[in-house]
Amino acid sequence: MLVSLKWLKDYIDVELTPEEVADKLTMAGLEVDSIDRISPAFSGVVVAKILAIKPHPNADKLFLCEVFTGDRTFPVVCGARNVHAGDMVPLARVGATIPGGYTIKSSRLRGELSEGMLCSEEELGIGEDATGIMILPGDLTLGEDLARALDLEDVKLEVSITPNRADCLSMIGIAREIAAMTGGKLRHPDITFEEKGEDIHSLTSVTILAPGLCPRYTARLIKNIEIRPSPSWMRMRLEAVGLRAINNVVDVTNFVMLEYGQPLHAFNFRSLEEGRIVVRGAREGEQFVSLDEKTRTLSADTLMICDGVKPVAVAGIMGGLDSEVEDDTKEILLESAYFNPSSIRKSSRYLGMGTDAAFRFERGIDPDGVVRALDRAAQLIADLSGGLICKGYIDEYPRKIEALRDIPLRPERVSSILGTRIEAGEMKEILEGLEMTVSENGPGAYLVTPPTFRADITREIDLTEEIARIHGYEGIPTSLPKLSPEAVTTSDKKTLQSSIRSILNGYGYSEVINYSFISPVSADILGLSEDDEGRRFIRLEDPLGEEMSVMRTNLAYGLLATMRKNISVGNHDLRIFEMGKVFTDVGEDLPREHERMGALVCGARYDRLWHFNEGLHADFYDLKGCMENLFDALRIRDVRFTSGCDRPFLHPGRSCHVILDGRTIGFLGDVHPDVLEKMDIKGKAVVFEFDLLPIISLGCENVFYQNIPRFPSVSRDVAFVVDEAVEGRCLLDLALEKDENLLEYIDIFDVYDGKGILGGMKSLAVRFTYRSATRTLTDSEVDEVHERLVEIIVKQTGAKIRGLEI
Numbered sequence: 056m057l058v059s060l061k062w063l064k065d066y067i068d069v070e071l072t073p074e075e076v077a078d079k080l081t082m083a084g085l086e087v088d089s090i091d092r093i094s095p096a097f098s099g100v101v102v103a104k105i106l107a108i109k110p111h112p113n114a115d116k117l118f119l120c121e122v123f124t125g126d127r128t129f130p131v132v133c134g135a136r137n138v139h140a141g142d143m144v145p146l147a148r149v150g151a152t153i154p155g156g157y158t159i160k161s162s163r164l165r166g167e168l169s170e171g172m173l174c175s176e177e178e179l180g181i182g183e184d185a186t187g188i189m190i191l192p193g194d195l196t197l198g199e200d201l202a203r204a205l206d207l208e209d210v211k212l213e214v215s216i217t218p219n220r221a222d223c224l225s226m227i228g229i230a231r232e233i234a235a236m237t238g239g240k241l242r243h244p245d246i247t248f249e250e251k252g253e254d255i256h257s258l259t260s261v262t263i264l265a266p267g268l269c270p271r272y273t274a275r276l277i278k279n280i281e282i283r284p285s286p287s288w289m290r291m292r293l294e295a296v297g298l299r300a301i302n303n304v305v306d307v308t309n310f311v312m313l314e315y316g317q318p319l320h321a322f323n324f325r326s327l328e329e330g331r332i333v334v335r336g337a338r339e340g341e342q343f344v345s346l347d348e349k350t351r352t353l354s355a356d357t358l359m360i361c362d363g364v365k366p367v368a369v370a371g372i373m374g375g376l377d378s379e380v381e382d383d384t385k386e387i388l389l390e391s392a393y394f395n396p397s398s399i400r401k402s403s404r405y406l407g408m409g410t411d412a413a414f415r416f417e418r419g420i421d422p423d424g425v426v427r428a429l430d431r432a433a434q435l436i437a438d439l440s441g442g443l444i445c446k447g448y449i450d451e452y453p454r455k456i457e458a459l460r461d462i463p464l465r466p467e468r469v470s471s472i473l474g475t476r477i478e479a480g481e482m483k484e485i486l487e488g489l490e491m492t493v494s495e496n497g498p499g500a501y502l503v504t505p506p507t508f509r510a511d512i513t514r515e516i517d518l519t520e521e522i523a524r525i526h527g528y529e530g531i532p533t534s535l536p537k538l539s540p541e542a543v544t545t546s547d548k549k550t551l552q553s554s555i556r557s558i559l560n561g562y563g564y565s566e567v568i569n570y571s572f573i574s575p576v577s578a579d580i581l582g583l584s585e586d587d588e589g590r591r592f593i594r595l596e597d598p599l600g601e602e603m604s605v606m607r608t609n610l611a612y613g614l615l616a617t618m619r620k621n622i623s624v625g626n627h628d629l630r631i632f633e634m635g636k637v638f639t640d641v642g643e644d645l646p647r648e649h650e651r652m653g654a655l656v657c658g659a660r661y662d663r664l665w666h667f668n669e670g671l672h673a674d675f676y677d678l679k680g681c682m683e684n685l686f687d688a689l690r691i692r693d694v695r696f697t698s699g700c701d702r703p704f705l706h707p708g709r710s711c712h713v714i715l716d717g718r719t720i721g722f723l724g725d726v727h728p729d730v731l732e733k734m735d736i737k738g739k740a741v742v743f744e745f746d747l748l749p750i751i752s753l754g755c756e757n758v759f760y761q762n763i764p765r766f767p768s769v770s771r772d773v774a775f776v777v778d779e780a781v782e783g784r785c786l787l788d789l790a791l792e793k794d795e796n797l798l799e800y801i802d803i804f805d806v807y808d809g810k811g812i813l814g815g816m817k818s819l820a821v822r823f824t825y826r827s828a829t830r831t832l833t834d835s836e837v838d839e840v841h842e843r844l845v846e847i848i849v850k851q852t853g854a855k856i857r858g859l860e861i
Contacts, residue, residue, distance in 0.1 A: 098152050102201055105138055122171065125197030132164040135173065142191075221510075273392065276389070281442075321389050323380050345376065357369060358370035464502070555652060564630040615655070651721075651744060653745075660674075674741065705742075775854040
């Protein structure tokens, strides 16, 4: 909310600097985001008086004016027809600057000397009236700088108002806070006016058909008004806080909204058919043209203000085009009402109409301030338009909103919570300064009744917060909590997650955090069968939308969605991982939760540097190798990758299970092309996902070191031709199971199925590395062990050795 310090001073005397005001408001919970100083966009303009006017001898449309500034008379040529001798006017003297970058110079117009320029409001940038010269009040001092004479300089504060403080969405609300903090006296506007003519009840009526959405509706009728521009003091106040002045009636409704926080609306009474107001819900699909000339399609939840035939306003949000105040309007029906905050919030979002009025109504206004704002607006409209206020006002109040009364307050308890000593008398003064009623309730206790504009005060702890705010948080001593020294312990799960995060970051992977809420359509996109566990979603009772209506059952979909978003903004090369929970409905009160870890790679294998081939893309083996390194770094042994993975969203020929101690803990593979197409993802992706909990207890926390070998190793390479269904891991396990002491290491370094290999077969090149810790091995020792191991592999797998019959 924008706050004008000049306007604020109408309600409280502020002796503080703008910076001090901002600091006090911020410390009281009303954060000031910025302080802007407002100065007029002109200089060298002074207050002057027209002594005489005569026609220009050489121009029919020009006049010669003698303009007096108190110490000197200037000849000025002027073309405006609204000035007369004796008028006080703004004079831009020679050398003055005005908006638009203009500098006033001495000149001759049609042969007559002109030593300055008489200015309009528009030319000075302080209003929109360009019809003639600005006429100033007659009590100003001649020769005084115009900016100082009209008090045009101001300071504007931008204050962030939290949703629970609707009472501070007004000048009086902010002034009340400052008064409570400084001990100043809050001045409320003096509302006095005379009612004349007919009684309003004989001219119009209000019928509320939806009392749950409109608990209170008040109205006044004002006749014989004259629509004209608002006076400069009102225009300047509105423009200082970002509102454009329109006319004296509309400006008053905006002025009072900002003054009291109560939105109002003025209807052109002659446009109300049957001359009455009906408050009802909209009909589903009903059409309405609002003031911004847009046609709105209404839902049945939208509250409407209607006349006897048709809608004339969306309640609490915006008026209708057909009932707006026009230049020839003579009678207005002035509305001041209380609408249900939830209803206004819902309708505002549905219609996309975020107006200043809706902003206040949806946070909750003061139900007891409705009539006060109505009377204030009627008084100002009558004063500024010459209108007559009809006798009486309509106040339909079918559902009384009762104020919360008698909240117990224990001063000792307040001091205990705040950790400082505040006298009970000071607490009472603070609360009364916030316009709360405080009465004694026995020794050392009070009963407090908050005003109706403070709907956020409901408990003793709320009163405690108010006392702390106004007393000043800086007055509460700082103390450290008393803690007994204890050793910091970290759970095994967090230790594991921290290790994984550190390792994968080192491998160039970035961690992502996706929402746990996803769309149920994800199961269809991933191709999950009807009985798949991944379809057993936990559905949210009040979701943000269908796209986030169920709890996720896997991490893969979120990783793919992240990939899609990154590709859409031009980031095609990804290495990402995520750790988090997945949720499965098991038919009980609580879902089953799993801690899982997932990763995804796509795009180029290496960074796109000049010495790397851009055509080399990351594939299955890149992610598999990274995961093998991860398990190795975590000292997790016996992890196997086996074919036959049945996950429908993975490529059947490029995927595998992840096995640990004979148990399937996850999967790895290329994402199926059909899934990528459904998600509108171009390119390839490889994903990996596994359960975290099974590996928490398997990591070897003890690291053992051994001396660097003193004796050389001996290697033997053998190419085994086996059936293509035989896994390479099987060959390695057969050799390792023999537990030959001299066998140091065994691995597969090549796979071949090309020329010379029969169909359905493949060649696995295996390297055996032998070493002794005590001596250099002889060929015969190596051959003896090597032949035993090769024989076992051949017998158990039916393998043949390429180039040799055994």
